[in-house]
Amino acid sequence: MNATTSHSDGKTADCQRQTIRRLSVLIPVYNSQQTIGELIDLVVKTLQPRYAELEIVLVNDGSRDRSHEVVCEAVKRHATIAKYIRLAKNFGEHPAVMCGLHHVTGDCVAIIDDDFQNPPEEIVGLVDKLEEGHDVVYSFYEEKHHSWFRNTGSRVNDWFATLLIGKPKGLYLSSFKVINRFVVDTIIQYTGPYPYIDGLVLRSTSSIGSHLCKHADRKCGRSNYTLRRLVRLWLDMFTGFSIMPLRIASLMGLLMSATGFLLTIFFIFSWYMGGIFREEIPPGWASLIASITIFSGLQLCVLGMVGEYLGRVLQTINQSPQFIVRDTYGLEQHRS
Incomplete structure (x- = not known):
């Protein structure tokens, strides 16, 4: 030993x-x-x-x-x-x-x-x-x-x-x-x-x-090691000693913006070429709604992370x- x-x-x-x-x-x-x-x-x-x-x-x-x-x-x-x-x-x-x-x-x-x-x-x-x-x-x-x-x-x-x-x-x-x-x-x-x-x-x-x-x-x-204590430890590590989560959130936002921009170009090109968007009820409605839901969820996650940082800043200012x-x-x- x-x-x-x-x-x-x-x-x-x-x-x-x-x-x-x-x-x-x-x-x-x-x-x-x-x-x-x-x-x-x-x-x-x-x-x-x-x-x-x-x-x-x-x-x-x-x-x-x-x-x-x-x-x-x-x-x-x-x-x-x-x-x-x-x-x-x-x-x-x-x-x-x-x-x-x-x-x-x-x-x-x-x-x-x-x-x-x-x-x-x-x-x-x-x-x-x-x-x-x-x-x-x-x-x-x-x-x-x-x-x-x-x-x-x-x-x-x-x-x-x-x-x-x-x-x-x-x-x-x-x-x-x-x-x-x-x-x-x-x-x-x-x-x-x-x-x-x-x-x-x-x-x-x-x-x-x-x-x-x-x-x-x-x-x-x-x-006494529980999931609640483990999550609290991770939050302390994430928000108290690293800005990596904010950088990851920024990267995710950039990637989603780039993806949305490329999809916009694709949809416009498809419409002019007589694609699916000339139909009265375009197919892919469900997938579009799913995509919106996923992206909205990701945005909420990012906002939640930013909110966690801001909340901890507030508690620090209030001298908790x-x-x-x-x-x-x-x-x-x-x-x-």
């Missing part, structure tokens, strides 16, 4: 090796009452002996189960290490991670899910790879223990990310990753209402590595929040 790859621009080899003394572990929490307490204990047991300073930042993204009570108990057990932020409602994984990034203080931050599919001991390998000079290191897996739906969604997301936001081919955008202080400080400057962490990473640095990690079965419960914090635990004593 020591395979690594690099996706940088070639400058990493010239960078000085960085030493991580203070490690932050960021865990977004959502409906994980059965796993989160044990995960926090295991993170402390695994990482505290290795790093001079360790902090755990937990962000509860509007859980509807007893996750809040379980996390509060764990924070009491590890009062010198753990920080806890509870959001006012469910904002989504990426806003929750953004909230946590605003509160981490380590030389780097490891972001890990709350479902035990990423063993905490794998963080060590990711940090070791980061110390070689990378700004960000993503995990990748020989075998993923996700559902077929999530695996399919990940492949589609990977294709879109390569096409729209310049993701290097071969780089897997895993939620399990480590990010150094420089990139964290860059990411949290983003104030738009729709943060997409991987998009912010890719526009902040090209010094990105990958490290082979073990991927375990989900310990209990079922994945990325997240709203209901309450915090342990932040003040860590600042003192």
